[in-house]
Every structure is written in C-alpha cells, then in structure tokens.
Amino acid sequence: MTSCNFFKLLAKAIYDNIAESTDELAFRKGDILTVIETDTSDLKGWWLCQLRGRQGFHYGVWWLGKRENCFALAE
Secondary structure (H helix, E strand, C coil): CECCCCEEEEEEECCCECCCCCCECCECCCCEEEEEECCCCCCCCEEEEEECCEEEEEEHHHEEEEEEECCECCC
16 A cells, blocks of 8 residues: 555535536535535635536635545556
C-alpha cells in the first residue's frame, strides 16, 4: 500500500437540491459529496462537486464539510 500526502474535502448535504440547470448537481439531504474545486473563478461561491460518478456545481456556503485523508491501494 502506498500513501499520498493530500486531503479530499467531503461535504454533507444539509437539504435536498433539485438542479435548475444542466451544470448544477442534484442531491438529497445527507448525501456525501466529494468537493473537486472550491475556487471556480467565474462562479464565485460555487463549488464543483461529484456524487455517484456525476459532477456539477452547487453554491458552497450551504455545506457542512470535513477533510479526510486519502489513500492509495497497492497495484
């Protein structure tokens, strides 16, 4: 097993969200999303997230987030 020296940011949705455009991410309260990008220059305050293989944007201030150590599996 090899290790990596970065963290991934996870965010727990605190309410249901219905995507209003194809760029937004739909999710349910309690879903755990992986935050890919928090500095989306053209979309101040919006985060790029991933859930179950889908990516999309959502406004970042509505999250309860946490950091988690990443790990890499041996090949």
